[in-house]
Amino acid sequence: MCQCCSIPEAPIPAAPVPQSKTEELRLEKLRELYPKPFVVHTSLVFNPINLNFEKNLSFEIDPAIGLITGVIERTGFDASVGENDLDLRKKVVLPGFVDAHTHIFLHSYDEADNAKQKRDESFVERVLRATNHCSSALLAGYTTYRDLGSEGMQEADANFRDAINRGIIPGPRLYVATKVLASVTGIMTHTENRIGGTRIAETSEACDGEVEIRKAVRRRLGMGCDVVKFFADYRKRVMRFPPATPHPYLSSVMFPPEIPNPDVILYTQEEMNVLCEEAASADCPVAAHCATNRAVQMASKAGVRTIEHAFWCDQKTLDIVKENKTIIVPTLSIAERLYGENFPSMLTKTYNAWKMGITQACGGDTGTFNHGENIREAELFRESGVPVEDTLRCLTFNGWLACGGHSTGRKFGWLAEGCAADIVAVDEDPRQNFGTLRKISFVMKDGKPYKMDGIKLF
Ligand SMILES: [Zn+2]
Incomplete structure (x- = not known):
């Protein structure tokens, strides 16, 4: 049984480890098409499994496979934001x-x-x-x-x-x-x-x-x-x-x-x-x-x-x-x-x-x-x-x-290692103002951003 939903678990690889030479070549090709792995930094993110708003998490994302490949628990608000990273620390983050x-x-x-x-x-x-x-x-x-x-x-x-x-x-x-x-x-x-x-x-x-x-x-x-x-x-x-x-x-x-x-x-x-x-x-x-x-x-x-x-x-x-x-x-x-x-x-x-x-x-x-x-x-x-x-x-x-x-065959709807990198963000805390969900500021699906600061990217 699986921790998240009490439904028998099907074998879904959590991390992107190529199992064969063909898969390795495929991944290499995808990397040519998509940017390198990056990190999304958050200061407040909703976890629908335990119903908590969690603080100071950073998500490692590999856009070639569209998955979250790691979650880093930071000690505070501060984060070292790399050149390709996305900084959502001033927003409230939710799963897509x-x-x-x-x-x-x-x-x-x-x-x-x-x-x-x-x-x-x-x-x-x-x-x-x-x-x-x-x-x-x-x-x-x-x-x-x-x-x-x-x-x-x-x-x-x-x-x-x-x-x-x-x-x-x-x-x-x-x-x-x-x-x-x-x-x-x-x-x-x-x-x-x-x-x-x-x-x-x-x-x-x-x-x-x-x-x-x-x-x-x-x-x-x-x-x-x-x-x-x-x-x-x-x-x-x-x-x-x-x-x-x-x-x-x-x-x-x-x-x-x-x-x-x-x-x-x-x-x-x-x-x-x-x-x-x-x-x-x-x-x-x-x-x-x-x-x-x-x-x-x-x-x-x-x-x-x-x-x-x-x-x-x-x-x-x-x-x-x-x-x-x-x-x-x-x-x-x-x-x-x-x-x-x-x-x-x-x-x-x-x-x-x-x-x-x-x-x-x-x-x-x-x-x-x-x-x-x-x-x-x-x-x-x-x-x-x-x-x-x-x-x-x-x-x-x-x-x-x-x-x-x-x-x-894919995990989505919560943010953890092995889940699809489907991330949305709003400017206010929905616990104080639920109407903020009508004004989505950021949208990412499968590790690809489609909206940033309210602006459509396609
Ligand atoms: Zn219908």
Whole structure:
């Protein structure tokens, strides 16, 4: 077991020791491309493992491999700052942020609703927008995104991830789901016009029953997903009482029932079990979209790593989540926009889950509102009453756990030897002014600085 997260440890080399001649040559080549190792000096740095703000640490960084290779504990504020070193001693330093629920191919629903984006925007436009979204996120301090569904863009999220990892464009480290899984017609974007097969680009891959589900999981794995996402429930019966939106030129039907479009369960317990079992055999984490208590309970029992939304959890459901050590990503930022007067109950639930010791991660469903505004989720954790330090843990280390922890093959979300050199800095102490997180002054990802003194470097 590993000290940091009580999850069995996979063998990740902590220090960059070349194991063969080929690796040595590769490292040499990388050193030609990147500058030599350097040191980042700090005077106050947040440690999400022990929830302390630690003083006077210096981090040795090797940009050729993007890792922290050593941590030096200084005796005081003073440091001998070398020519290539970075001095963050007058700032407050944190690990790079993780947004655990994003959609790079979506922009704010205030600009265009989901169906319009899928229907009217070209593939190229959506890719270019995603490029901007990733820049904005990185400059806002987000060095990792768990991107849960390509929203009609098929497997383009996996290609996008690879483009970032090849250094072609700047952006957060992406963990992607490609297409999400749902039972037949479970989450399609509905349109009343089916003449000539009229349809909007599909978000999901339909699969029902053991054979299809195993096959769909295997297909997602083969297509390059980092996480398998499925819909445990959804507002499936929308065509029964079609609403005006997303078709503003059509009117709503008259006299709909009080709840015209309730969430319904999309899979049996056995189906969810099979889905998780198949993903587990490839050491791939599973994320489940769940709005209802029943869906949360079923998905948690099936062994998903994270529950997305979990809007209406009652105590019994939270008990089951705790028992199964499932992570909740409450997506408060989208809930705030959707649920108006019922929203305070979701803040209470988030606080109660924290009090019970349930692991939660900050993920806003970012993309339904603007990328770059991701910090809203952490602000809402604070509003719920979760303390600053715990909120910062949900924003960093717990994001790593949500992405799959050790199964990601990289350590990020905290700053120690062997971790990715993902470092952000702000000018004020978030314990005194949480709003300082909206003004990120410094961003480094994998040992490469992207923002310094508030100025973008790319
Ligand atoms: Zn989402």
